[in-house]
Amino acid sequence: MASIIEQLINGLRSGSIYALIALGYTMVYGIAKMINFAHGDIIMVGAYTLYVAIYGLKMPAIAAVFFTIVVCSVLGVLIEKVAYKPLRKAPALAVLITAIGMSFFLQSVALLIFNANPITFKSIITVPAISIGGITISGITLVTLSVTLICMVALTFFINKTKAGSAMRAVSEDKAAAELMGINVNKTISMTFAIGSALAAVAGIMFVCQFQSIKPTLGALPGIKAFVAAVLGGIGSVPGAMLGGMLLGVIESISKAYISTELADAIVFGVLVLVLLVKPSGLLGKNRVEKV
């Protein structure tokens, strides 16, 4: 019994990172209506930035965290301006291929700068582990879980209660109508990318603190998994991303522990395909009617 609970906690631990990344995916998809394939690689950029800030620029941890978030936000906005904005009227296929290209671009630039050998990184989070009834929960797990929850709550509040948030929702519903209402669509989309990338930066920071090692491809797999999580939960929905991420982490952990470590990835992707077949818009997603 204790072991099942421990496996669940393991699942929540990786699930909360997926959820953090999925939040960013969902934001960008909800507003810009595109899959930002490079999102996972912004996590990697965040990890390297944090490393450079602490070991290269000798910043204190708190400053380094803010620095990382700012760098990633700026990068996100820049990517959108250079690569995605000119394609806003292009077919979805072209945007998707450009995003894949951007993902490769970030990875190969990191490879050229830092080379393929992993860099070790000492966690900046030093929260002691707690023990309840023989079950140990590591400090980093607790921190990741709380950070993810805080981000989700803050994001929900921001989208529903602030003016900028309503602008986002308006753009998400209908770009042209939003423009007529006096909303600056370009600015809103830029802001979306800034927030999405900031979330990716936070995910990157949590990721390196958990795994203490950085390499150019570190964002690729969590990025894809988180995307699966976002789709699973219903892309465009903030609670959906959270639910999808946690669910994915738990499914992965349980199938590794009780079904087959070898087939865990196949099971995760299989669940996605099944959910999409039953409910194409994901668990908490809205059904959209195709307009002619």
Add this chain to the structure above:
Amino acid sequence: MKKFMKKAFCLSLVGVMAVGALTACGTKNSGSTGEGNTNGSADSGKFLIGGLGPLTGEAASYGISVKQGAEIAVEEINKAGGVKVGDETLQLELKFADDEASGEVAMSAYNSLMDSGIQALLGTVTSGAGLAIADKTNEDGILQITPSGSAADLTQYSNAFRLCFTDPLQGETMAEYAVKTLGYKKIAVIYNNADEYSTGVKEAFTAKVKELGGEVVAEEAFVTNAVDFTTQLTTIKGTDAEIIFVPAYYQDAAYITTQAAELGITLPFIGSDGWDGVLANIVDPAALEGAVFLSPFLATDENPAVQSFVTTYNEKYKATPDQFAADGYDTVYVIKAALEKAGSTKSEDLIKAMTEIEVKGLTGDVTFTEDGEPNKGAKFVEIKNGEYIAKTN
């Protein structure tokens, strides 16, 4: 009708372009072949060794190490006057090609090496690439020595030899160490099931453990590039395992031991030779305290030959050599010994000479069997106080 003509024209245009592209490269390359020949095989004073290993991609660090180790050996030998073959003295030359650790690339890289007239092949560094070219090197009848490719099938043909331990041999050695030397009966294994090296070692290990009366209580798999091992470790925590065997590369070993410490697992760890380099990849070496793994080479070894190699390597490449560098270095010396023994540069004579030579290398004294396997002692390394210590037992 007009359209058809246009189409046919296009098609033939494509064809002509294709051929044009091919011949263009063909001539270009044959040009460089000519160059290679003037510097290499055609010149009677030289012996051209081809090297094959990954210089880019995920496995690049292994290939680069082998290449650099081999370069040092070639330089040393040439500086000392070269290799005496019969009544001639030859200078060695190394031409190293990148195979990206992929069979497909290895094939084309091997062909380009053959185009430039190599006389012996040092490679491949990784097993997968080597298996893809094994029957081709045999067809060409060229002497092939792999410094570090450990898959059993790499030496299936008579022209192929190996300097390092095979995967099965490593697994068996570690099983004997765990069960006989350390006296553990219940053993857990974590291995990479998407990697032939890890799987190969694990299979031999579990078979040998059973044979010796031990029990493998947990066999947990992971895939390449995995970073989260908590699930597997939690499962192991739930068993009555007394020791954990991790046949994997250093990066995985670093993740596994760190996360085990986080989960409060205090079981001892043992590993395979892929662990070499683990200390540079871990934040807190306390997680590795007491871990033992197989490694043919230790840079802190007091043996003067090793120390001189480490110094030269450091001066030249600003890095500490690992076992791959030592493997590359030793392989060049094996080729030298074979040349001297054979008194000829012909591949068939060199292959015959291989079983008659004995080389005192950085990775141990070695002779070779008919099957192409090395005879050499196993060396264990223990991690104590954050340092590698050679284990003498």
Add this chain to the structure above:
Amino acid sequence: MKKDIASVKNPTQNIVTKGNIIKVVAIIAVYLLITFLVNENILNRQMKSLLVPIGINIILAVSLNLTTGFLGELSLGHAGFMAIGAYSGAIFTLKSNMPSAVAFILGMLIGGVVAAIFGVLIGVPVLRLKGDYLAIVTLAFGEIIRSIVNSLSITGGAMGLSKIPRYTNYTWVYGIVIITLIIISNLVNSRHGRAISSIRDNYIAAESIGIKVSRYKIMAFVIAAFFAGVAGVLYGHNLSILKPADFDYNKSIEILVIVVLGGMGSIRGSVIAAIILTLLPEMLRAADDFRMLLYAVVLIALMLFNSSGLRSRLEESGKLPKLPVLKSRVK
């Protein structure tokens, strides 16, 4: 080579025409030329060994072009179909005791057919999803295939399948490439091909004029899967060893880059791009770390160039040949 619907020929025409004769002559001439270059040793060993990968990449790119370029659905699982074909074909030739040519031909058919069966399986989600969702499902599909292949014993698991007879040579590949080109170019120029392209351009309009969208979508996926499977068989019998790791997501992207570079919806473009992109890395060996960067920049730049006004202006002024592109470029 214009692709507009009105000017496509009537397929029931007499096939013995001057144009077709020229085509046949050209095909034979190119083959003889390659044979001459190989036999006279004008090509060196490396170039000879590259003839087969070039052909395989042509087949892969042309077949992916059918789904991505003509049907307009991004498939990120092409390497998965290739893996299925490669493994089923190799297992067949390893287990059967037939003369090599018979075993190889049957192996290719089996590889293609098994891949096509999986094409039907993936076809089911294809009917329900599209665009981004479909892309991610095909990616998931490729990864599922890879993990299953990795955990089966008949495929040799992580160790892979080795000692596959090396049946593939440039003659076989050349023949299969020609067959692939003939079948796919005839298909896209036929009534079925126009139906497939109309789904890409506007599927609601296509559906409203009575085109069976689901049938054609599955058809495109199945045919593409079949040829990817055949290419996989050629690949396995060329390398003589197969490992699951060879068929990852990056392999699918590599094929996609060829299709995009050659021009989506252009078969000729795919052929040329396949040749260039197979040879280029071999010539730029030293700059391998830059290859990925180059791929990335080319992908982004091409997409931006295609959607900018620059391209249409160049085409109209006659400085650039008109290539078929995704219709939505011209809004």
